[in-house]
Amino acid sequence: MNPNNYLILAAILFTIGVYGVLVRRNAIIVFMSVELMLNAANLAFVAAARNTGTLDGLVIAFFVMVVAAAEVVVGLAIIVTIFRTRRSASIDEASLMKY
Amino acid sequence: MNGESVVFWVSGTFAVVGALGMVVSKKAVHSALWVAFAMVNIAVLYFALEAPFLGTTQIIVYTGAVMMLFLFVLMIVGVDSSDSLLETIKGQRLLASLFALTFGGVIVASIASTLSSPSAGLAIANAGYGGHLQAIGFLVFGTYLFAFEALSALLITAALGAMVLAHNERWTPRKTQDQLQKERTFSNHVTPLPAPGVLARNNSVDTPALLPDGTTSIESLPNAFRGEGQVSKSNSIEEAGK
Numbered sequence: 325m326n327p328n329n330y331l332i333l334a335a336i337l338f339t340i341g342v343y344g345v346l347v348r349r350n351a352i353i354v355f356m357s358v359e360l361m362l363n364a365a366n367l368a369f370v371a372a373a374r375n376t377g378t379l380d381g382l383v384i385a386f387f388v389m390v391v392a393a394a395e396v397v398v399g400l401a402i403i404v405t406i407f408r409t410r411r412s413a414s415i416d417e418a419s420l421m422k423y
Numbered sequence: 424m425n426g427e428s429v430v431f432w433v434s435g436t437f438a439v440v441g442a443l444g445m446v447v448s449k450k451a452v453h454s455a456l457w458v459a460f461a462m463v464n465i466a467v468l469y470f471a472l473e474a475p476f477l478g479t480t481q482i483i484v485y486t487g488a489v490m491m492l493f494l495f496v497l498m499i500v501g502v503d504s505s506d507s508l509l510e511t512i513k514g515q516r517l518l519a520s521l522f523a524l525t526f527g528g529v530i531v532a533s534i535a536s537t538l539s540s541p542s543a544g545l546a547i548a549n550a551g552y553g554g555h556l557q558a559i560g561f562l563v564f565g566t567y568l569f570a571f572e573a574l575s576a577l578l579i580t581a582a583l584g585a586m587v588l589a590h591n592e593r594w595t596p597r598k599t600q601d602q603l604q605k606e607r608t609f610s611n612h613v614t615p616l617p618a619p620g621v622l623a624r625n626n627s628v629d630t631p632a633l634l635p636d637g638t639t640s641i642e643s644l645p646n647a648f649r650g651e652g653q654v655s656k657s658n659s660i661e662e663a664g665k
Contacts, residue, residue: 325425327540327541328537328539330472331534332535333431336439336527336531337438337439337442337461338527338530339523340523342522342523343446343519343523346515346519346522346523347446348446352451352454352455352497352500353451355493356458359485360445363461363481366477367469370468370469370474370477373472373545374542374544375539375540375542375543376543377544379548379552380562382476382477382562383563383566383567385477386476386477386563389477389484389485391577393484393488393489394578394580396492396493398584398585400492400496401585401589404496404588404589408591413451
């Protein structure tokens with residue numbers, strides 16, 4: 325099978341993630357789209373590692389997963405904090421930096 | 424068609440379906456489940472790509488921890504569909520679709536137009552370290568040790584940051600039993616709020632109770648289910664008559 329197929333699949337998943345970030349209003353769904361983009365990048369890393377026959381791509385993908393886990397924890401904590409003050413998880417209503 | 428192509432086409436299609444379902448779903452909970460589905464399928468692709476360690480990690484970290492964290496936060500924030508599908512910026516959806524299509528088209532076209540060499544495979548690289556897991560372990564704790572140490576610092580910082588951000592300071596003194604009793608006595612509800620309407624057909628708490636005049640009582644529902652579009656319609660008189 326053409327090894328480029330995996331990269332094309334990763335590109336499609338990344339594009340869907342980009343569309344989700346641009347269109348959705350709910351902060352949590354925007355966040356899920358970011359996660360999807362990270363996953364697509366990981367898929368490209370793993371596919372490239374196999375194509376070239378080196379293992380570094382796998383380790384980088386593993387590190388990306390760790391960074392994503394840390395990012396999710398902080399991001400969701402921010403969403404919960406915003407929800408506490410504004411009673412809404414919509415990104416339109418968090419347009420002001422204060423009040 | 425060999426086994427790998429079958430896995431690729433089946434799991435790849437499922438992953439794209441899951442991603443599209445996430446973007447299209449109105450309710451955030453459905454989106455979360457679609458993403459979890461997509462991530463499991465990406466994990467299957469990792470197995471097909473000779474990376475069983477990453478496939479396992481993907482399932483444990485992403486579908487097991489990250490998506491369940493998303494679901495927890497959805498339960499805190501409330502499962503009400505706060506996502507209005509109205510456009511706040513005129514033409515945003517159209518422009519976003521155009522941008523995404525162009526972006527995806529350019530990447531896919533550029534990848535598709537490159538020549539592909541046959542995949543080298545990981546067997547030789549693994550054999551150099553004496554096995555797949557040994558190789559990953561050597562790279563993580565050897566070659567990339569500093570990155571690994573930095574990541575451990577990042578994780579601790581993130582955990583602390585989340586604790587600080589999500590910490591809820593008590594600004595008002597705790598109410599005494601006396602105050603609570605007085606509040607209740609002078610409120611409109613001296614008695615407890617009505618219980619959810621549970622019928623033989625429906626046993627869930629999102630079913631509102633029926634009032635004597637046939638309308639439903641919103642007060643019988645938990646707060647999380649009071650939003651627009653969350654109330655189950657199955658308990659209304661019209662439905663029950665069918």
